[in-house]
Amino acid sequence: MKTAIELASWDECTGCAACCAACSFDALSMHADDEGFLRPEIDCDTCITCGACVRVCPMLGVGYAKREPDKVLACWDRDSEQREFATSGGVFGLLANGVLAEGGYVCGAVLGEDMAVRHMVTRDGDLMKRMKGSKYVQSDIADALAACAHLLKEGCTVLFVGTPCQVAAMRAIAPKGSEKRLYLVDVLCHGAPSPLFWKAYLEYREAEVRDEVIDARFRKKSPSWTVFSLELTFKTEHRLYEWCTVEDLYLRAFLGDYISRPCCHFCRYAGSERASDITLADFWGYVSDSFKTRNTEQGISLVLLNSEKANELFAKAAPRLVVVDKTLGEASAGNAPLRGPIAENPRRREFWEAFSRQGIEGVVSDFLQPVRPSFKYRMSLLFNKYAFLVPRPMRLRLIELRQKLKG
Numbered sequence: 185m186k187t188a189i190e191l192a193s194w195d196e197c198t199g200c201a202a203c204c205a206a207c208s209f210d211a212l213s214m215h216a217d218d219e220g221f222l223r224p225e226i227d228c229d230t231c232i233t234c235g236a237c238v239r240v241c242p243m244l245g246v247g248y249a250k251r252e253p254d255k256v257l258a259c260w261d262r263d264s265e266q267r268e269f270a271t272s273g274g275v276f277g278l279l280a281n282g283v284l285a286e287g288g289y290v291c292g293a294v295l296g297e298d299m300a301v302r303h304m305v306t307r308d309g310d311l312m313k314r315m316k317g318s319k320y321v322q323s324d325i326a327d328a329l330a331a332c333a334h335l336l337k338e339g340c341t342v343l344f345v346g347t348p349c350q351v352a353a354m355r356a357i358a359p360k361g362s363e364k365r366l367y368l369v370d371v372l373c374h375g376a377p378s379p380l381f382w383k384a385y386l387e388y389r390e391a392e393v394r395d396e397v398i399d400a401r402f403r404k405k406s407p408s409w410t411v412f413s414l415e416l417t418f419k420t421e422h423r424l425y426e427w428c429t430v431e432d433l434y435l436r437a438f439l440g441d442y443i444s445r446p447c448c449h450f451c452r453y454a455g456s457e458r459a460s461d462i463t464l465a466d467f468w469g470y471v472s473d474s475f476k477t478r479n480t481e482q483g484i485s486l487v488l489l490n491s492e493k494a495n496e497l498f499a500k501a502a503p504r505l506v507v508v509d510k511t512l513g514e515a516s517a518g519n520a521p522l523r524g525p526i527a528e529n530p531r532r533r534e535f536w537e538a539f540s541r542q543g544i545e546g547v548v549s550d551f552l553q554p555v556r557p558s559f560k561y562r563m564s565l566l567f568n569k570y571a572f573l574v575p576r577p578m579r580l581r582l583i584e585l586r587q588k589l590k591g
């Protein structure tokens with residue numbers, strides 16, 4: 185039996201799982217495609233063609249309002265230890281603690297014991313801590329979306345953090361009347377990397393070290409916040425190994441734009457207009473006005489406050505933060521997703537063909553060779569760090585010039 189329901193096309197589907205969470209008949213489930221990305225499939229024998237899945241699909245049915253941010257801020261936790269273990273400046277944990285303290289729930293991505301990434305919902309502070317930090321793998325989210333919708337229906341408060349498309353999914357399935365109890369936080373997204381390639385990478389490292397990987401830290405601030413490393417923990421004596429951005433195979437594949445979901449390269453959510461209450465990111469390209477607020481390479485968060493709710497939630501965390509007012513132009517200069525989607529690598533198809541034939545060994549030499557930062561990049565970092573020494577009029581002209589060069 186063939187269903188009359190037509191879901192988002194292969195090119196459009198973000199894997200947000202709103203359709204699965206909205207189905208009351210369990211007629212949809214998520215299955216991995218050839219690149220490891222989860223996509224919805226319909227059980228034609230169970231589907232009654234009610235259309236609920238289409239109505240909540242951000243790509244097909246439901247609209248999504250977007251707006252320019254009310255405030256653009258550079259922030260970091262005053263507690264240097266907390267800041268050290270955060271991906272950037274440590275803002276998410278403070279926002280989450282504020283919601284938990286008032287009896288609310290937090291939903292975010294967690295790296296499981298099987299090294300897969302899933303969204304989970306909790307009121308437990310220890311589990312919330314596992315939601316901190318970047319996870320450069322697209323998460324499995326369907327069950328968490330349904331759980332959040334149920335909690336909202338029961339009158340609970342929920343802080344949901346995810347990629348912009350996941351935030352759109354959460355907004356789409358939230359019960360009517362729950363808007364004031366739902367805080368939506370999107371992370372500025374370079375792309376959603378393949379779970380299949382992540383699994384292959386782990387197997388490659390396990391064979392190399394001859395041990396089992398039991399944990400990962402995608403963004404260790406070593407040698408610095410700007411030039412970070414991927415750290416893996418192995419089972420034997422919890423040995424730690426780390427590989428820097430410029431040489432690690434997985435980071436090279438991700439930042440080289442080979443392994444993101446195809447729709448990421450024409451993302452509808454990229455740009456300065458946001459569909460969330462709060463947007464969090466690294467403040468790449470941060471330039472200080474003073475020695476006191478200079479970049480010490482310990483991590484700086486970019487925070488965009490996009491709604492009245494956002495201002496209220498942020499105010500609870502602000503006393504624990506150093507907060508510096510910035511402009512949208514300054515933020516977008518160092519964060520390409522605020523200017524538009526990340527372009528697909530022209531060799532992406534060739535990459536995946538080689539990977540499908542030979543696995544990760546088939547792409548190492550031709551696609552993932554180590555690179556060294558260019559002279560232009562190194563000079564840009566130097567400017568970011570010491571620009572406060574330059575007289576303000578000249579500094580502003582240099583920042584403006586850099587923004588124009590980046591388009």
